[in-house]
Amino acid sequence: MADIPAYRRIADEIGKLILEGHIADGARLPAVRELAMQRGTSVTTAVEVLRLLERRDLVEARPRVGYFARRPRPGVPEPAMSRPRMQARQVRVSDVVAQMFSADGDDASRPVPLGAALPGPELLHSAALQRATARWTRRSPRLLTGYGLLDGSPRLRRRLAARYLRCATPLDVPELLITNGCMEAINLALRAVCRPRDGVIVESPCYFGFLQVLEALGLKACEVPTHPRTGLSVAAVERLLSAANGRGIRACIVSPTNSNPSGATMSDADKAALVALCRRHGVALIEDDLYGELQFSGARPLPLRHFDTHGEVMLCGSFSKTLAPGARVGWIAAGRHAAEVRRLKFAVSVTTAPLLQEAIADLLEGGAYDRHLRRLRAECERQLRQVTQWVIEAFPVGTRVMQPQGGFLLWVQLPGAADAMALYRGAADEGIEFAPGPLFGSGFADCLRINCGQRPTRRIEDAIRRLGVLAAELATDLAPRAA
Numbered sequence: 173m174a175d176i177p178a179y180r181r182i183a184d185e186i187g188k189l190i191l192e193g194h195i196a197d198g199a200r201l202p203a204v205r206e207l208a209m210q211r212g213t214s215v216t217t218a219v220e221v222l223r224l225l226e227r228r229d230l231v232e233a234r235p236r237v238g239y240f241a242r243r244p245r246p247g248v249p250e251p252a253m254s255r256p257r258m259q260a261r262q263v264r265v266s267d268v269v270a271q272m273f274s275a276d277g278d279d280a281s282r283p284v285p286l287g288a289a290l291p292g293p294e295l296l297h298s299a300a301l302q303r304a305t306a307r308w309t310r311r312s313p314r315l316l317t318g319y320g321l322l323d324g325s326p327r328l329r330r331r332l333a334a335r336y337l338r339c340a341t342p343l344d345v346p347e348l349l350i351t352n353g354c355m356e357a358i359n360l361a362l363r364a365v366c367r368p369r370d371g372v373i374v375e376s377p378c379y380f381g382f383l384q385v386l387e388a389l390g391l392k393a394c395e396v397p398t399h400p401r402t403g404l405s406v407a408a409v410e411r412l413l414s415a416a417n418g419r420g421i422r423a424c425i426v427s428p429t430n431s432n433p434s435g436a437t438m439s440d441a442d443k444a445a446l447v448a449l450c451r452r453h454g455v456a457l458i459e460d461d462l463y464g465e466l467q468f469s470g471a472r473p474l475p476l477r478h479f480d481t482h483g484e485v486m487l488c489g490s491f492s493k494t495l496a497p498g499a500r501v502g503w504i505a506a507g508r509h510a511a512e513v514r515r516l517k518f519a520v521s522v523t524t525a526p527l528l529q530e531a532i533a534d535l536l537e538g539g540a541y542d543r544h545l546r547r548l549r550a551e552c553e554r555q556l557r558q559v560t561q562w563v564i565e566a567f568p569v570g571t572r573v574m575q576p577q578g579g580f581l582l583w584v585q586l587p588g589a590a591d592a593m594a595l596y597r598g599a600a601d602e603g604i605e606f607a608p609g610p611l612f613g614s615g616f617a618d619c620l621r622i623n624c625g626q627r628p629t630r631r632i633e634d635a636i637r638r639l640g641v642l643a644a645e646l647a648t649d650l651a652p653r654a655a
């Protein structure tokens with residue numbers, strides 16, 4: 173297992189103490205030298221620890237005064253750790269998912285799009301991709317008249333490997349295969365390691381697409397307690413795998429960074445521990461890194477794969493949330509399962525359409541993608557904060573809201589015995605769409621996911637305020653903050 177640098181490990185530990193309230197909000201932290209002495213480390217490392225905590229917004233540096241603990245936005249309570257039964261079970265995903273992807277027509281006649289997890293078209297700044305696509309269509313008509321290569325564009329695969337190297341995660345180009353989006357990557361990974369009726373660990377809540385793939389492949393989902401800020405509970409995974417009901421578990425799918433729907437990010441220590449644990453128990457680890465590049469500030473969080481030196485973690489991703497969902501270009505670095513994944517790829521979809529792979533490789537090569545990402549992250553953060561503010565103002569007192577550090581999804585828990593499906597139906601009648609909690613696992617009847625990727629216009633604001641009123645009406649003992 174790769175070592176976690178000392179500064180990250182110490183920052184993780186101190187951060188946890190702050191977030192869990194063991195270090196009070198506003199409390200003074202040790203000065204640099206004192207911290208170095210306490211932790212038996214160098215002054216340089218202590219400085220790095222404090223800088224990292226500052227970037228994570230958990231510490232405030234007051235020049236010439238010192239460092240102070242800061243809990244994120246006190247006053248807005250966050251949803252609690254989930255408590256699923258940890259029993260592998262067959263799943264059936266609601267038809268609501270299909271509805272969210274079926275609305276057609278012009279923008280004004282479509283429901284207010286707070287449902288599907290999508291950045292708005294203006295955030296995707298697609299002119300550069302359009303130009304590159306036109307260029308490749310002219311330059312290389314074979315990209316349309318041929319199938320392309322089974323593994324995908326060699327240039328794109330080399331570019332992807334180079335990107336992961338930047339976050340200290342070496343991938344071998346031969347193990348990388350281009351897929352039709354991240355969903356195909358997950359699908360291939362599961363097929364490579366599971367047989368029907370095997371159990372698969374998922375976060376609770378988790379992306380409903382995972383549950384759909386499990387359903388389609390005849391696999392069972394085993395939901396494990398997950399904190400909406402710190403992600404999958406590694407302690408719970410350990411308990412499960414050591415117990416009798418962990419015996420049929422073959423794989424674990426996890427989205428460790430800015431997870432969908434809660435926005436949770438696992439600490440480096442938890443990521444390393446999960447990799448080691450799965451290896452010890454022979455459980456295949458499938459990583460969904462879709463939101464890894466959408467961290468608002470600080471270093472890009474490390475993928476699980478960083479902590480894996482045995483090629484055990486199957487790393488999946490795509491450009492769907494950062495560049496072009498319609499391009500359907502994703503990837504899988506399947507490590508020691510690469511040969512099996514390659515064999516399955518042909519059976520599932522033969523190849524991935526080659527034209528857009530070349531166009532995307534151009535953007536990666538020229539630096540346009542990095543410039544675009546910087547803008548996209550800033551816009552996502554601004555939009556997310558704006559919508560959060562409207563939710564806080566408009567939803568009933570006692571509503572809990574997550575404040576993720578990346579992505580564009582807002583996970584909201586309503587107070588009392590709220591019924592998110594009833595709210596969904598009421599809102600749909602008024603042309604407002606969101607993703608109700610029960611799509612994301614068992615329970616979550618009182619939760620909803622709001623997509624903040626759309627530009628926060630007056631129409632979006634009105635829809636959020638209306639949702640707040642409807643939520644309060646459904647729970648008659650609650651009152652909205654603003655009607």
Ligand SMILES: Cc1ncc(COP(=O)(O)O)c(C=O)c1O
Nearest residue numbers: 289353354355379432462490492
């Ligand atoms: C966590 C997660 N994984 C996978 C997907 C699907 O990705 P793609 O469109 O690349 O297939 C989504 C889409 O919302 C997602 O949120």
